[in-house]
Amino acid sequence: MDHSISLITTVAAAFAGALVLGFIAEKIKVPALVGYLLAGIMIGPATPGFVADVNIASQLSEIGVMLLMFGVGLHFSPGDLLAVRRIAIPGAVLQMGLTTAVGAVIASWWTWSLGGSLIFGLSLACASTVVLLKSLEARNLLSTMNGRIAVGWLVVQDLVTVLVLVLLPPLAGVLGSTTAIAPDAAPLWMTIGKTLLQVSIFIALMLVVGRRALPWLLWQVARTGSRELFTLSVIATAIGIAYGASVIFSVSFALGAFFAGTVMRESEFSHRAAEESLPLRDAFSVLFFVSVGMVFDPAILAAQPVRVLCVVAIVILGNFFTSAALVILLRYPLNTALSIGASLGQIGEFSIILAGLGLSLGLLPAEGMSLILAGVLISIGLNSFLFTLIGPLRKWALSHSDLARELDQRQDPYAELPMSTERKYLEGQVVLVGYGRVGRRIAKAMDERGIPYVIAEQNREIVEDIRKKGMAAVSGNAADPAVLIQAHIANAAMLVVATPDTLNVRHMAKTARALNPGIEILLRTHSEDESILLRKEEIGDVFFGEEELAKGMANHVLNRFKPGDNWHESTHT
Secondary structure, eight states: OOGGGHHHHHHHHHHHHHHHHHHHHHHTTOOHHHHHHHHHHHTSTTSSSOOOOHHHHHHHHHHHHHHHHHHHHHHOOHHHHHHTHHHHHHHHHHHHHHHHHHHHHHHHHTTOOHHHHHHHHHHTTOOOHHHHHHHHHHTTOTTSHHHHHHHHHHHHHHHHHHHHHHHHHHHTTTTTOSSOOOTTOOOHHHHHHHHHHHHHHHHHHIIIIIHHHHHHHHHHHHTTTOHHHHHHHHHHHHHHHHHHHHHHHOOOHHHHHHHHHHHHTTSTTHHHHHHHHHHHHHHHHHHHHHHHHHTOOTHHHHHOHHHHHHHHIIIIIIHHHHHHHHHHHTTOOHHHHHHHHHHTSOOOHHHHHHHHHHHHTTOSOHHHHHHHHHHHHHHHHHHHHHHHTHHHHHHHHHHHOHHHHHHHTOOOTTSSOOTTOOGGGTSSOEEEEOOSHHHHHHHHHHHHHTOOEEEEESOHHHHHHHHHTTOOEEESOTTSHHHHHHTTGGGOSEEEEOSOOTTTHHHHHHHHHHHOTTOEEEEEESOHHHHHHHHHTTOSEEEEHHHHHHHHHHHHHHHHSOTTOOHHHHHHO
């Protein structure tokens, strides 16, 4: 092969193989990403025939990881992260600790060293953000409460893994490394302090400086009217900040791009930025799956089938049940527990990076790297099937277990209004569903007029925070009749659905009408087609975002040019 065009041949082979095998996979009702993984195996060094450049494919896949995390940041603000911190932080730390312990014990039973066992266990505890995002996006779950918890959980995992990657080299000697350690290496406490300081400085810069600078930059580029320049500015920002975060602050590419997206979300152009970067995100995410397949050696399946089964069991079953149990212990419903469990039942890019570092430090045996890669490939291939099992598994559990039915009833301390709630919130009040950007503005307007209201919000931590401010609120999905009952919908004067939940809005309205036939209902929607259908069904008054914006602007124009005014004179005065 002519090495001068290895980039072109690698990209061509990767995309062609992924297209063919991905198409076949979809035709036989298998997720397309399984086809992408098989394409990587076909053009990898472990199979005969054409061999693509593994290093180039790996670097291209890193770009895909950056763009995907950037896209997540555009839809996931720092406020969303803080909103799930009470479940994501303890859940992720405990889940990683338990999975690492199980993996380390099994590796020790295989007579591996302490360092190799710990790295092996850690590698089995790090779920792939890329795989999670593809699974959530395919099922329209990314913006749901369960999706936000899962993404927040993985962000915490990524932060922990970044810290581990930095601490491994100075700790290698203690863990039994066979590689010589540099004599001038800094003390461990200094390395830890430096790492925490660098990460803190980067996050502070992004949240304080980046929040102002990036929206301003997008505005300046948008003013040129050039679509190409706008797309270029989005891609350059994502990759540039990710690279700078890695070089200057020792933050991973993925986390750097994620925080770039979160601060750019403050711009009014965030939706356009997400749309412009979507084609590149999709293309490079394919290269990520292909690159994973390229480094996998299928011979390990025949050489160590029992050990491969152990790895797969820990990754899929171990992470699934561990995380699901932790979510239940944190008093979240069964459906959330199953969703988080399915989200974490796979490993990916960080596992490969950890294993590679352990191998280079002389801690992890070569067999360990092969086993981890087998776990990556198999768990990614099976993850979509794991998501499809959530519904049937929940249905079976509810029909066979009293405990499951009890867990599914959401023993949530914020699912009911306190007994001390004033009567003005129980009769003639407004029930406000959703406390996001729109809901907050509506609530503020009602506060100014002294109108009593009860908030129904899915995010339990938001409910906890606003209750501390003395506001009446219940936690849960308003599509569940129990939530509206707890908000005293039967005696309410109005139901205001401030969240564009097109899937459940009819059920909310139906429940409200059944309990309170005379209640007035206001609905919000982002879709013109949806607004037309809802109006035909006469469910309630429907407010479509673009339509209301047009009305507001039209009213301003009409008020400016009143009948009888001399328009030309008033314009030039």
